Structure formats: C-alpha cells, structure tokens
Amino acid sequence: MxxxxxxxxxxxxxxxxxxxxxxxxxxxxxxxxxxxxxxxxxxxxxxxxxxxxxxxxxxxxxxxxxxxxxxxxxxxxxxxxxxxxxxxxxxxRSAGYAVLTEGAAAAFPFRPWAAGGLGAAVDIGTTTVVVYLYDLDTGARLAVRGAANRQRSCGADVISRISYSMTEPDGLLRLTGFIRSQLRDLFAAAAADAGRSAAEIRAVTVAGNTVMAHLFTGLSPARLSKLPFTPESLFGEGFAADFGAELGLAEDAEMLIVPAVSGYVGGDIVAAALAAGLDRAGAPVLLLDIGTNGEMALAAGGRIFCCATAAGPAFEGAGIACGMGGTDGALARAALQNGALACEVIGGGKARGICGSGLIDLLAAMLDLGAVDETGRLLPPDEAPEAALPYIREQEDGEAAFYVAEDVFVSGRDVRQLQLAKAAIAGGIATLLDEAGLGAEAVTTLYLAGGFGNKIDPVNAGKIGLYPAELAARAVSVGNGAGAGAAAALCSASARAALTRLRDRMEYIELSADPRFMDHYVEQMMF
Ligand code: FES
The missing domain is CATH 3.10.20.30 (Beta-grasp domain)
Incomplete structure (x- = not known):
C-alpha cells in the first residue's frame, strides 16, 4: 500500500x-x-x-x-x-488574520474601461487577500471580502514562498492553486453578498507584490531569489491573464495585473502610490509600506524614487520568541502610564503573544525605561535601571528578557531582530532622501500604507527609528493603498492610464548595490 x-x-x-x-x-x-x-x-x-x-x-x-x-x-x-x-x-484550524479592507484614494472620474456589468479590484497581499466588488454601471461598491492568504501555510514571507516554489515537489503549482482557488471563493462570496453571480464579473484589476503576481499568474519566481532579481514579467498592459474561467468569472473577463517597477517594488506599491497621489505631489512626500519587505517611494522635484528593503518578518511576529499575527490574544498596544506598562490585547483577556504593533510599542517603552541601551542590548537585571526591573528577568540560558505577562516576553534576540528590521527600513529611507538631495525635514507628508502601517503608533515607530522621528507628526495612514489603487484603476480609465505613467516615472534604486545604503544601515542600527 x-x-x-x-x-x-x-x-x-x-x-x-x-x-x-x-x-x-x-x-x-x-x-x-x-x-x-x-x-x-x-x-x-x-x-x-x-x-x-x-x-x-x-x-x-x-x-x-x-x-x-x-x-x-x-x-x-x-x-x-x-x-x-x-x-x-x-x-x-483557521488563521483568522485581521484583514485591512479600507483605503483612501486620490479622486478619479468614474469612467470604467469595461462596458458595464460587475468589476472586481483585488489586493493580493503576502498576508491577506481582499476582493472589492463594484457595479460598473453605477460605480457603487457592492461588497468586500477578505481573508488570510492561503499561501501562508507555505511560508510567512515572499522569500519563504519563493523557496517553497523551488524546493517542494509541485510547490509552484500548489501556491498558484491556493491563490486561484481562494480568489474563486472570494469572488463567489462577494457576488453572493450582493445577490449576484461571479460569472457577471467582466473586469478585474489585481494589485500585488511582484512575487504574489508571479505566483498568481503561474510564473516561477525563482529568478527573484538571486541578484539581479529580474522578474519573468513586470505585468501591466499587454500581459495576458487569461484564466478568468478558472476563477469563476465571465468568459470574456479582462484582467489587468497592476504593473510592477522591479522584482521587489511591485504593483502593490504602484497602486498605493496612485492612491496616495504621488503622481500629482507638489511638495516632497514619502510613501512607506512595511510588510516583510519595506517598500517605499519618494516623490520630490518632479521625480519619484523607489526602493525595497528586506525587513524580514520580525514586524509580523515571525522569528520572534512570542511573536504572532494580529489575532485574538495578541498584545497589540503598550504604553507607559505613570511609569507602569499598560497593554491592550486583541479580543481582551490574557496575552498569548505579541504582534508587530505591540512589538514597536514595547520596544519604545523599553527604550524609555532604559531597559535597552543605544546599541540595542537588553540589559540584565544587575545593570538595568530601577524603573525597568519589574519587567526584566534572567532566563534559564542566562539571557535577560523583558516580561509583559506570564510566559510572554521580548528577548534580547528579539530586540536584535527588530533592530535589523528597523535599520533596513530607515536605511532605505535615508538612501532615497540622499538620492533626492533632501533632508527628512523637507518631507511634508509620510503616507503609511498596508495593514502594519495602519496599526502602528506613528510616534513610537519614530522613537525606535523606523523612520526619522520628525516625520511622526506628518504621518497619514492610507489604509489598504494597494486595494484602493486597484479599485481606482477598475472604476476609471484615466486612473488605469495613470498607473502605467506612474510606473514608468518610478526610478528604482537597487539597495544591495548601493554603498550609501550600507552606510545608512549601519548608522541606523543605533537607537
Ligand atoms: S514550518 Fe516547520 S519549523 Fe517552521
């Protein structure tokens, strides 16, 4: 047998x-x-x-x-x-990730490029997937459905999924199958919510990072695993995504995969840049989408510079001793009140772990308490200041850890992971500012896109050095910018045309080949 x-x-x-x-x-x-x-x-x-x-x-x-x-x-x-x-x-049994569906978008006239019927805008995030269903005759948004990306079971970040596609037998087929079957289900569910059928959907716009776009369209992302990270396709106009029938859509459904700039600045950031109005920005503005990769774009002086840094999954709680996604039981907020730590747990009750926004708040509190020094060392009980002592314990291996609840702590190793992640993002921002010949003070607005950007406390993110602290006061969350941009491009032919122009204007800086980035990265390691 x-x-x-x-x-x-x-x-x-x-x-x-x-x-x-x-x-x-x-x-x-x-x-x-x-x-x-x-x-x-x-x-x-x-x-x-x-x-x-x-x-x-x-x-x-x-x-x-x-x-x-x-x-x-x-x-x-x-x-x-x-x-x-x-x-x-x-x-x-069920991942149950919080799904960010709402996003702000620059205004475009309602003039769909598809001739009536239903349309869907899709955001394929590494963590979550969202479908927005529109009536293309009236412009009304009829339904929204979202869920944790089914591919998560094959790796939390794009690097793990690339590796899965390359090393597991049928890995690519399986990843493609997961996302297509998930979208088929989400289209059907959204259409049912509106009392319609997915077979009426005739136009779809899909925004996702370049790896997600490869996996969705069945292209191998293997070339994105090594320098020079050249994708099989940059998608956009002219790319034939002709598997609508497999997704349960109308026979003649047209699908636009939002164009990408490079292997690691994907259609999701182009869509978010459209939603944030980077193509129309007068004064310098910065767009930052923090996920397992930090993707960013700086519009200044009529040019748009962009880059991506491998922040790693630390801010998603992966690789962190007590890390977890933003689900029930996750410590999502923490603040010092009269010197004592007050924490908020998703769903109430006892904390089971810590999600990304909680990690940022805790790290900021640890810095305020003096539990972590400027080099990122978590001080042991005999060196830590008195205010930090109630939280610091030595573990069996002799390493200090910062306890926020019984069995829930931030270890010294966790602090190092977060330090590397924040230095990668802050180093990317500093390199973009260098390229534009600007200082942080010139940036008038910091747009934070994505689920993580929506949840973090901007002041604490500035305090731990994720971005220049002075930008905290100018931070604006654009929510699910990728979804909002995809929806704009679905409902407006002019927004669709603007996407391609915007992508063509985005000047990509490859950080791994840029000595300025390495200098900034090392500099930004300090707290
Ligand atoms: S997935 Fe098994 S140890 Fe990470």
Missing part, C-alpha cells in the same frame, strides 16, 4: 480521515486538505510554529525536532510512513 490514512482530531473533538501517499510531510497533507498550519520559515524546520501532536507510523524525529515534548512533531519535518493520528489545537 502506498497510501496511508491520517486521522485528524480537531480541538472540538471532530475527526476527519485523510488519505495521502506515504512519504508526504504532515504539513503538505494538512495544507492540501485546507487546514491552516502556519509555516513562517517555509518548512525549513527552524521556526517551530508548525508543531502538532502526532503519533503512529511517521518518519523518525529529525535533528530539528530534538528537544520537542514527547508526542510532538514538526509538521514540516515528519513524513507519513503509514496510518497515523494528528491532533490539532485551536489555532491550526
């Missing part, structure tokens, strides 16, 4: 029997069956977040699994050798 039966027992006791070929990892079996099992490291056995309770005919524990409690396995390492049983806890 080459097939095995894998019995899945969920937190509520329900049982499902899955049939899968022997040799597959538990992670592949579970995700193919639609279970949400996070794999921030892309199945490399390094993050530990795919841990499940499993017993039965499974491969021997791998070196990465040494030290796990008895009966626990890493789903990405354990292979099915015969019949086995897997017990899933609550979080493994």
């Amino acid at each position: 080459t097939e095995a039966v894998i019995t899945i027992i969920e937190a509520d006791g329900s049982r499902t029997a899955l049939h899968a070929p022997k040799g597959k990892t538990l992670h592949a079996v579970l995700t193919e069956a639609g279970y949400a099992v996070e794999a921030p490291c892309g199945g490399n056995g390094t993050c530990g977040k795919c841990e499940v309770a499993a017993e039965g005919a499974l491969s021997a524990a791998t070196p990465e699994e040494q030290g796990l409690p008895s009966g626990k396995r890493l789903a990405c390492r354990a292979r099915v050798e015969g019949d086995c049983t897997v017990r899933l806890d609550e979080g493994k």
